[in-house]
Amino acid sequence: MSTKKVIGIDLGGTTAKFAILTVDGEIQQKWSIETNILDEGTHIVPDIIASINHHLDLYDLTADDFIGIGMGTPGSVDRAEGTVIGAYNLNWKTLQPIRQQIEEGTGIRFALDNDANVAALGERWKGAGENNPDVIFITLGTGVGGGIIMENMLLHGVAGCAGEIGHITVDPEGFACTCGKVGCLETVSSATGVVRVARHLAEEFAGESQLKANLDDGQAVTSKDVFELAAKGDVFALMVVDKVCFYLGLACGNLGNTLNPSSIVLGGGVSAAGEFLRSRVEKYFRQFTFPQVNESTVIKLAELGNDAGVIGAGSLALQFQD
Amino acid sequence: MSTKKVIGIDLGGTTAKFAILTVDGEIQQKWSIETNILDEGTHIVPDIIASINHHLDLYDLTADDFIGIGMGTPGSVDRAEGTVIGAYNLNWKTLQPIRQQIEEGTGIRFALDNDANVAALGERWKGAGENNPDVIFITLGTGVGGGIIMENMLLHGVAGCAGEIGHITVDPEGFACTCGKVGCLETVSSATGVVRVARHLAEEFAGESQLKANLDDGQAVTSKDVFELAAKGDVFALMVVDKVCFYLGLACGNLGNTLNPSSIVLGGGVSAAGEFLRSRVEKYFRQFTFPQVNESTVIKLAELGNDAGVIGAGSLALQFQD
Structure with a gap:
């Protein structure tokens, strides 16, 4: 049994929500930051990376404690490439190499999917979907x-x-x-x-x-x-x-x-x-x-309300489990 | 690479169609028999077993030459149990333990699904589905x-x-x-x-x-x-x-x-x-x-016409591949 954890991120036009979860989908920590969409959304990913690294320090955790990070995002997702394009409420008009940036910035493996899919994964896993x-x-x-x-x-x-x-x-x-x-x-x-x-x-x-x-x-x-x-x-x-x-x-x-x-x-x-x-x-x-x-x-x-996104996002990271 | 083959069966109210296929879905032999629905359909499975065994003899093949048999059937299929019920055009009103009978009668592993699903598998694999x-x-x-x-x-x-x-x-x-x-x-x-x-x-x-x-x-x-x-x-x-x-x-x-x-x-x-x-x-x-x-x-x-059923049925047997 792995005692490692996952991180789930629910990225929206107003806030980015974060959670640290067990592999069973129990939320251990939860926080959020404002989404800064200025300058064509160029602050968003650096802010996410800084927030993750800051909270790992806070909880005395390191990259090795995590199986991976999963994120739900608006826009068109290329899962194979780990990129997003056309997320207009984030001001992301051009191709964003999210996975590369977040993996480099945190040292943790990263997967993403669109926000509605990720919420569905959450409700299915720990909510009404049983x-x-x-x-x-x-x-x-x-x-x-x-x-x-x-x-x-x-x-x-x-x-x-x-x-x-x-x-x-x-x-x-x-x-x-x-x-x-x-x-x-x-x-x-x-x-x-x-x-x-x-x-x-x-x-x-x-x-x-x-x-x-x-x-x-x-x-x-x-x-x-x-x-x-x-x-x-x-x-x-x-x-x-x-x-x-x-x-x-x-x-x-x-x-x-x-x-x-x-x-x-x-x-x-x-x-x-x-x-x-x-x-x-x-x-x-x-x-x-x-x-x-x-x-x-x-x-x-639905039963999870706003938590569906971070829980479903966390489940995306389970694909990296040994 | 396995050089073993699969058998696909497309069971209908008028005929049962059979094919011997390679693991790449190429039909090597094809035949059919009439479906005898008399006596509550009790002749159907014995007829199928006899026809398979007869054709294996004819082509100088044995059970060991096959990965498995797949079949598409009318009615409600229980895939886990290998049974069918409520196939009214076959006169099968009660639960039919098809898998048990066919595995015992041929010595070859057997899987089944409903006829429309099996035709879909065929058209997807070797037909218009590419x-x-x-x-x-x-x-x-x-x-x-x-x-x-x-x-x-x-x-x-x-x-x-x-x-x-x-x-x-x-x-x-x-x-x-x-x-x-x-x-x-x-x-x-x-x-x-x-x-x-x-x-x-x-x-x-x-x-x-x-x-x-x-x-x-x-x-x-x-x-x-x-x-x-x-x-x-x-x-x-x-x-x-x-x-x-x-x-x-x-x-x-x-x-x-x-x-x-x-x-x-x-x-x-x-x-x-x-x-x-x-x-x-x-x-x-x-x-x-x-x-x-x-x-x-x-x-x-669709591109396969009547062959979609036997080809799709054959693909069901690939689950038994090593």
């Missing part, structure tokens, strides 16, 4: 992303796009998406998507509703407002939530019909609506799956 | 089935339903399916599904069309007829083909958005329509995929 071989994770945030683990393998696809659940077409005549096509799940179930659905349905709704009144009044309405008003019984807000859950249930249903994972795990900001959301997604999931999938695949809520 | 790590195979026949290979692994899912592409919901308000739900791909793109779409659209079509005339006349119309009339320029038949390809393109698009395989391979009887079908599916696939998938995943026609 370490099952087949788990799908969907993150409902500003955008909609995801990661797919099947037969104990994270799926990437030929160009690294596997798991881009947000761009499943749920309505061939739906809203235009930033990706250039129409009717993507993201357009109707991200935080902004929920509000988009509300504004669209408001045009045809004539009854009594606080949500409708707020929209008509030109107030800033958030996805959280929609779910809160729905939970209070606002008829129009319930219609909006039902429509959002119809689309999520359709997408989850087709993921189930195609991949039959043991669970499809809903995470991200929108999933803060909790059981209120989950039960409604499940209703449509059941409608859109055939019997054997209906009986074997379940819809769950 | 042995890429990520390939999806869709068989458009009496039903619609499929198999998904990602990261060089055949995906099964928690209850073995992964790859059941025929039950992707392509129209939440569509036709009732034999599976119990509504709007499955199978209801609109299997051989009977194509005709169903034709009958449905015929109700609203008023122009000149041989296909419409044949339908109105109560003639027996097949999927092949629809594609042949469409290729001859029949306006209504072209409408039907367009609708079928819309649904196929939507399903393939979402498989692409989710899994980003290098290719999605169309096989089975309906795919005999060839490039006429493929190009139209591709048109809608392009409409329903986001740019990176659009650029990296391609729609192809």
